[in-house]
Amino acid sequence: MREKGKRPFRKKEDGDRESPRSGDKRPAGRNTKPLGGKGKKRPAEAEEKKPPRLNQYIARAGVCSRREADELIASGKVKVNGRVVREMGMRVHRDDKVEYEGNVLRGETLRYVLLNKPKGFIVNVKDEKGRKTVMDLVKNACAERLYPVGRLERDTTGLLLFTNDGDLARQLTNPATKVKQIYHVYLDKPMLEADIETLMGGIELAGDKVKPDVVNYVQEVEDGTQLGAQFHSGRNTFVRGMFEHFGYKVEKLDRALYANLTKKDIPRGKWRFLKDKEIALLKVMVGKTKKKA
CATH class of the missing domain: 3.30.70.1560 (Alpha-L RNA-binding motif)
Incomplete structure (x- = not known):
């Protein structure tokens, strides 16, 4: 039964705007792009591309050029998963931890994409039976490889977050976070x-x-x-x-x-990048959970 004092659930159509809160200025995040996945397309083989080599990973992180990265690797100044690595051709996988001078490096820009999932799409990176997956809907969002956060059934619709930020994804799907x-x-x-x-x-x-x-x-x-x-x-x-x-x-x-995300301005089957403020709020939320633990 409805709890006294609680407002009834208000129906909202896909893409409906919400009434702005007083004083809530929402600057567009620097990653904001037009809805619908329009933009620069990746090569068809992007989903199957190999992980970057270590020197490329270091260069992408903004430390130096690839040639200079080779010198850093050869001199033993780079660690991968806690051990010194001198193999310049080593490939860095998603869960690898790369360090230079005690700092953990990010080999690619972190992306956060919010999809209003339509019915009939599998929440998986691939499907062995060849069925449509949610990756078909966000494949042109960015060059970085994205992963869905959590799951929705094939015929369940609505909000689904994608990111290449493995730490945040793990924290959001941890039951202790209580999203x-x-x-x-x-x-x-x-x-x-x-x-x-x-x-x-x-x-x-x-x-x-x-x-x-x-x-x-x-x-x-x-x-x-x-x-x-x-x-x-x-x-x-x-x-x-x-x-x-x-x-x-x-x-x-x-x-x-x-979490703090709604379907505002996202029609069914479309996506948008999260705003900087939204990303910050997500990180604050999971950060509070980590402190309690």
Whole structure:
């Protein structure tokens, strides 16, 4: 049942603008580009490109030229994963840690892309069965190779974050971070208030005790078939399972909010780069979690 004093979940269409908050100036991030993935295309083989060589990685990090990087490597001033490396042709993989003079180097620009995922796309880098993946939608976003943060089922729509920032991705998908998520749930029939009350008390699914933070009827839909459900953790499949547990069929599931991110100005199937302020807020959020741990 709706909690007293809580505003009902308000339905928002894809790409709807939100009312600006007083004093909230949102400067566009330097990575901002037009929606829709339009822009410079990568070569067709970009998804399969080999990891960069160590000298190239150092040069991309802005330390020096490739030729000068060869000299640094030969002189034993570069470490990879804690050990001195003198192989100039060594390839640096995504999870490798490269250090020069005690500083960890970034071999590429960190990118953060937010997609409003449409139905029918697998959340995977590749699919063995040749089905469409979300990578098809963001492949032209940037030259860097992106990875989806977390998962959504094939027919679940809504917000999905991509990045090549492995540290942030791991922290966001760590249950201890308790990332706030809001789903718009469409049911085949009205949900009884008694069932909502039971759900709010927690139920057992697949051997785990699960419960939403808040469940409210959508304000503009009076028949009780649409709800807003807020969670701080849990798999996408659990969201469906919570309602199916009571005999309701989830006809549509849409993630309307992820952490501090919304679908504002992102039509279905389109993407945009995160603004600098949004990236900073994400890092502050996961940073607070790390301190508590």
